[in-house]
Structure formats: C-alpha cells, structure tokens
Amino acid sequence: MTTMEALQLMLTDMLGPNGPMIAAGVMIAFFGLAFIPMILSRRDDPIEKLKRQQAGGSKRDGKKEQLRRKSANAKLDKYKAFLEPQNAEELSSVRLKLMQAGYPSRDAVRAFHLAQMVLGIGGLVLGVTYFILVKQTDASTTKDMLMWTLGPGAAGYMLPKYWVTRRVESRKEEITAGFPDSLDMMLVCVEAGQSLDQSIVRVASELRASYPALSQEFQIVAHEMKAGKDKAQVLGDMGERCGVQDVSSFVTVLIQSATFGTSIADALRVYAGEMRDKRVMRAEEAANKLPTKMTLATMMLTVPPLLIILVSPSIIGITSFGAQ
Template sequence: MLDTLNTMLVDALGPAGPLIAVAGLAALMLLLAVPMVMNAKPDPLDKLKETGRKRLEAETRAVLREKRRNEKLNKYAQFLEPQDAKELSAIRTRLLQAGYRSKDSVQVYYFAQVVLGLGLLALGTAYYFGAVDSPDASIKQKLIYIIGPGAVGYMAPKYWVTRRVAERQDEIQRGFPDALDMMLVCVEAGQSMDQSIVRVAAEMRASYPALADEFQIIANEMKAGKDKAAVLSDMSDRCGVQDISSFVTVLNQAATFGTSIADALRVYAGEMRDKRVMRAEEAANKLPTKMTLVTMMLTVPPLLIILVGPSAVGIANMGNIGQ
C-alpha cells in the first residue's frame, strides 16, 4: 500500500514527491490547528486568577491615591477640621448621613467651603471693580457684589450636604418597608439574620442603592466580628431615619429578651406598611391645598377677562361716542 502510494507520488511530483506530500500535509494540519487554538475557550481558573489580579491592582491603585490625597490634606488638617470634638463628631455624622464615608470627608468639606468662599469672593471683587464700580455706589451695593458671592460659595457645600441628606433619607424611608418584607420572607424560609441581610442588600441594589449600601455595611461589619448591637446602632446613626432607629430597637430587644426575630419582624413590617399607606394618604390630602393657589392664579384672571372685558369695552365705546 505504501509502495503504491510512493510510486504514485514519484510519478506525479517527481523524485521529491513524498517529501512534498508530507510537507503539504503538515502545513494543512498547522492551518487547521491555528484557528482551533485561537477559538479555544480560556481556562476558567486562569480567568479567575486574572480577574483577581486586576481587582487587586485596581484596589492597590485606589489605596495609593487615597493615601497621597490624605497626606496632602493632613498637612492642613488643623485648618480644615474643627478643633471642638463635639462639632467634629456632628459634621462627620452629617456627612455619613449624606453618604460620604471616606476618611477625609470632613477635610474635603471644609476645604470646599474655603476654596469656594474665597474664589467667589475674588470673582465678585474683580467684577465689581471691573464693571460696576462708580462714585455713586452705596455700601449695600458693594456688599451685594463683593461679599454676596463669597457668602454663597461658603454656604454652597452646606446646602449640598443638607439636600443630599434629605434625598438619601427619603430614599431609605421609601424602600425600608420593602426591605423588611423581603427580610421577613428570608427569615421565615430558614435563613439566619446575617444571611437575610446579605440577600436583602443584593436584591435592593437596583431600586434603592442607598439602603442596599447600609445593609451591605452591616453584613461586612458582622463578618468582621463586630458586635451586632453596635453594628445596628451605627446603622441608625448613619441613616438618621426614625424608622431605622425603631427597627434597631426592635431587633435589640428581641435579642435581649430571647423572643422570635421572625415574630418581631412580622409585626414591625406590618406597621411599616400601614405607615407607608398613611404617608401616601397624607401627601394626597395636601395636594388640594397646594393646588389652590395655582388654580386661582390660572383661573381667576381669565374669568375676570371674560366677565369684565365686555363691560370695559362697552364703557370705552360709550366714552368715544360722547366725545
């Protein structure tokens, strides 16, 4: 068989026919093997290692950036932080309620106040002396054009934080009844309190991210071994919502007296649902009062024009005829 094939190759390709056939077959196998290697799926373990390496590098870069920024701000910490411990604790709690949990958030807050205040003060001064300055300008005008922008820049971070706190608390308050219902379902299904908190944090991420962040922080602190009562109390301070404070009190009392957490959650979840319905009814009852002024502004002027307009036109025509 091999001799016949060899003879055929020699007759067809000459004395080097067998070598040419072997080389062609090797080239064909190489051409078929390259696409297969290129399209081969990567090893899941290698992919997992690569993902972990990239994540570690990203976290390392973030830590280094944070460290460099902290070093720059720490040089001026005595000027960017209140020296009173009570005031420092109050502003730190306020920033936590706004969702700013970084270590240097207080310094950044006061730095923003100083930069915006001085920057807008300089801009206001330049604008006044460049475009408005005149011998007849009063002290009031000078204060408005010079001091006004500086005051606005100084108060802007405080206004931003206050608005952010209000929006975040409103989001937490709206999503808390749903989170309680989901937690109750998880506990009644046999999961522990820690597992239910992790599940709620994952499920609430899309609709209420602020509330999901709080539950995720609780889960991480419990995994780290922190006392559960202290973890829940910290959550109450970070949120600043009365419903969360009552929830923390309910869980701490259930743990202290050894009562069923599922029963406590069932009762409190029902109260939260009723409270949400009451808030909706309160908002609906306020709507007619809020709409009264708008309705009068949009309805009374056209009505007066329709009723009084013809009489006014008739009186004007009679005056013209008399003349």
C-alpha cells in the first residue's frame, strides 16, 4: 500500500467517503486565509509614502495629482509585490510579450498575473465542486480526484498565457501583412514634401481601419516624437514592440539614413520595393504549400467512395454466389 492510498484510507475512516475532498478543501481554505493577512499587513514603500505626503494638501490638489498619474490602478499597485515577478529579467520579458500582444499599459503585468491567479483558483474551486457533486462515486480513485480538481485549475492558470500567445501571433501576422502598404503610403507622403514625422502621423490615420495594430504602433511613434524623445530610440522601441523582422530592418534603414545624411525617400523607395517582392514571395510560398496540404484530404474524401463503387459489386456477387 502506497503512502497516498494509506492517507486516503485514513481520511475516509475519519471523515467518511468525502474525507479526501474535505481535507483538500480545508487545506485550500487554510492557505487562502493565511495568504490574505500577509497581503493586508504589507507595509507601504517609504518612497511612495513620502511622495503621497509631498503631494498632500487640499482634496483638490489630491484630485489633480490623481488625474496626472495615469499609471495605475491603485488597488493593483498595492499588491504589486505579489502580482509582479521579483526578477528584473522575468519582469522585462513578460512586459515585452504583453506589449507585443497590444497591452502597453504599465499595469498589464499585474493584470496578467492577477488573471492567472483568479482563473487558477476559480478553476480549482469549480473542479472540486464538480467532482463532489457529479463525478465522485465509491469506485473513484485518488487519480480521478486529482485529475478533476487540479485539471481545471491548471487550465485556468494557463488560459491567460495562451490568450497572450495567440494575440502576439495574430498581431505579428497583421503587422507583416500591412507593412508594405504602410511603406508605400509613407513614400508618397515624403515625396509630396512632408517630413518623416508628418508622414508617420498620416499613415497612422490611414491604416486605422484596415490594420489597427500597425496604426497603433505608428501612433505611439508619433506621440513619442512629439514629446521630444530621440528619434532613433523611438524607432528602435517600435521594432522591439512589433517583434517582426521586417519592421526591425526598416528601423535600421531609417536610422542609418538619418546618421549618414542620405535621402529618406530613396531609402523608402528601395525598401518598399523589397517589401512588395517579399509579400509576393510569401503568397507564392503559401500557394505552393496548398497542394501538399490538400493531398491527405483529397485521398480521404475520394479513395473510400471509389473503393466502395469498384469493390461493392464484386462483394455482392461473391456473397450471392456463396448463398446459392
């Protein structure tokens, strides 16, 4: 008898048939109640406390300060020690992935981990409830209990990560599809006499309906340039946020053009032509893959009916001959 079986037998003898589930519920409740006081008893950061004291005064001043600070949800900021990775590299990695998924808010990392925690606990509670009310029988084993209780909790915990990953992939595909058109529009604007900043603003407004993700990136670049941020750094941040090789190469071309003093219009013309050719090559590659992908479906849908048509008369004839 293994340790788990002995423990399950002991709990069954002490608490009845639902002994293991009662023990699991008590442990979850105990850890939850132990976790809440730790959060509530967390001390404020002295620097944050000093900032609040310096920003104190009348209620009107407090409201103005709150309006100026758009960083945040105060409730999430209170629990940031539990909703943010303590490792700087891990925090930077999660923040970059969320930015690539289209969530540039400063509270995105906290909201992501909060969603993981809430959905994980919710899935665990639903799994326990479902197992007790529906699936539990006298023949249920410890393996069944763990599968039906821990499975929904793990699925709920992984759901935000799956959603963010899918968002990153779909956003990269959208940016890749719309980038050649944006370069053509930017080339037209530059050749018409507009500066690079003005052309970026115009392209962002024109792409809002067809490629909203790419339009959002150009809008961020335009706002950062208006705020006085260094142009090379702004473009580099755009390439990092998009996570697309074409955009990173385009940023490198613009930075080199500005560094060496060459014409931006010439650089855009050459690079826009390369992007158009690359889009045609991607379309041809997808078209060449199509026959291979259709082979299996074609065989599954055509071979069985063909065999039925060809072999059925022979089978019927043999059966009739054997019956005679």
